[in-house]
Amino acid sequence: MFNLSFYQLFLITVSIFFLIKNMAKFRKNLADRSLVRFLLIVVFWLCVLVIISFPSFAHLLSIKLGMGENFNTLIFTVFIINFIIIIKLLASIENLEHDITELVRERALSELPKYYKNKSKTTA
Amino acid sequence: MYKKKIFIVIAAFNEESVIDKVINEIKKLGYTNIIVVDDGSNDKTFQKAKKTSVLVFRHFINRGKGAAIKTGIKAAEKMGADIIVTLDADGQHNPENLNKMVESLFQGYDVVLGSRITNHQFMPITRIIFNMTANLIIFILYGLWVNDSQSGFRVYSKKAFTKIYTKKDRYEYDSEVIKEIAKHKLSFVEVPIDVRYTQYSTQKVYKQSFNNGIRMLIKMIAT
Numbered sequence: 001m002f003n004l005s006f007y008q009l010f011l012i013t014v015s016i017f018f019l020i021k022n023m024a025k026f027r028k029n030l031a032d033r034s035l036v037r038f039l040l041i042v043v044f045w046l047c048v049l050v051i052i053s054f055p056s057f058a059h060l061l062s063i064k065l066g067m068g069e070n071f072n073t074l075i076f077t078v079f080i081i082n083f084i085i086i087i088k089l090l091a092s093i094e095n096l097e098h099d100i101t102e103l104v105r106e107r108a109l110s111e112l113p114k115y116y117k118n119k120s121k122t123t124a
Numbered sequence: 125m126y127k128k129k130i131f132i133v134i135a136a137f138n139e140e141s142v143i144d145k146v147i148n149e150i151k152k153l154g155y156t157n158i159i160v161v162d163d164g165s166n167d168k169t170f171q172k173a174k175k176t177s178v179l180v181f182r183h184f185i186n187r188g189k190g191a192a193i194k195t196g197i198k199a200a201e202k203m204g205a206d207i208i209v210t211l212d213a214d215g216q217h218n219p220e221n222l223n224k225m226v227e228s229l230f231q232g233y234d235v236v237l238g239s240r241i242t243n244h245q246f247m248p249i250t251r252i253i254f255n256m257t258a259n260l261i262i263f264i265l266y267g268l269w270v271n272d273s274q275s276g277f278r279v280y281s282k283k284a285f286t287k288i289y290t291k292k293d294r295y296e297y298d299s300e301v302i303k304e305i306a307k308h309k310l311s312f313v314e315v316p317i318d319v320r321y322t323q324y325s326t327q328k329v330y331k332q333s334f335n336n337g338i339r340m341l342i343k344m345i346a347t
Contacts, residue, residue, distance in 0.1 A: 108184070112181075
């Protein structure tokens with residue numbers, strides 16, 4: 001029924017492995033795991049499973065999305081989307097770093113009012 | 125008299141072997157308002173600085189040179205500073221140049237930048253190349269040519285330190301200040317300074333290495 005190559009079988013095995021692993025982790029640490037993150041991981045590996053098992057599906061999808069016969073355009077579009085996501089993540093990280101620095105600074109300068117009092121005593 | 129409203133800000137990270145010497149050298153010149161910001165050192169930098177009876181603040185975790193300088197500048201501003209001087213804690217900068225730098229500010233400039241380039245005979249070649257590359261990139265990005273954009277020995281007038289707003293925490297801070305100078309059209313002058321390259325200061329791996337330079341470049345362009 002399925003005429004799958006070794007490469008396809010390998011990737012299907014890997015996808016199923018990561019799907020099961022993530023589901024198990026999510027069940028175990030239900031309180032700590034983000035549902036959105038879990039769903040994204042599941043959707044990703046399911047897409048890998050479908051595309052590897054039914055390669056013609058990717059070709060069909062490419063046509064339906066208006067990219068014609070050119071599957072490379074679909075891959076290129078996905079790369080661009082990934083790049084945008086990475087840039088947004090970097091910006092978020094940058095903002096978080098800034099917030100951490102502000103908190104650290106606030107704590108460091110909490111001693112400052114004590115120096116004010118000493119200075120006003122000496123200059124008075 | 126004018127030395128009263130001048131604050132010296134020193135950002136320090138793991139400088140227990142030299143910090144007291146650096147502070148005492150500055151004190152000998154008559155500068156009494158010294159602020160040291162210990163940037164999360166895991167040695168005795170904080171304790172050694174405290175023993176010299178200057179103002180010492182501590183970041184409980186390391187946030188970078190830029191973050192530490194900004195903390196020091198905020199403290200100086202709250203203490204009523206009119207002029208703020210920043211210099212490195214590793215003894216690279218010769219405090220004897222302080223008077224010359226401050227006097228240059230009184231000629232009507234907003235910022236005085238210490239320049240090692242005019243006196244670079246002892247500067248390691250890798251550092252010279254790094255500096256020139258950084259200068260060129262800064263010129264391309266911000267349209268301002270500075271002979272030594274990476275020198276931490278700087279003097280700021282009140283107008284300058286109140287206008288300059290930086291977000292970068294690490295070594296990109298030095299370049300970001302140049303960007304702010306260009307943005308706010310602050311007047312500046314470069315003054316030649318002596319550099320003391322010792323085995324100690326050149327071994328600082330977390331300073332401007334090639335990898336740090338690449339990271340700095342990416343941050344300057346992408347953010």
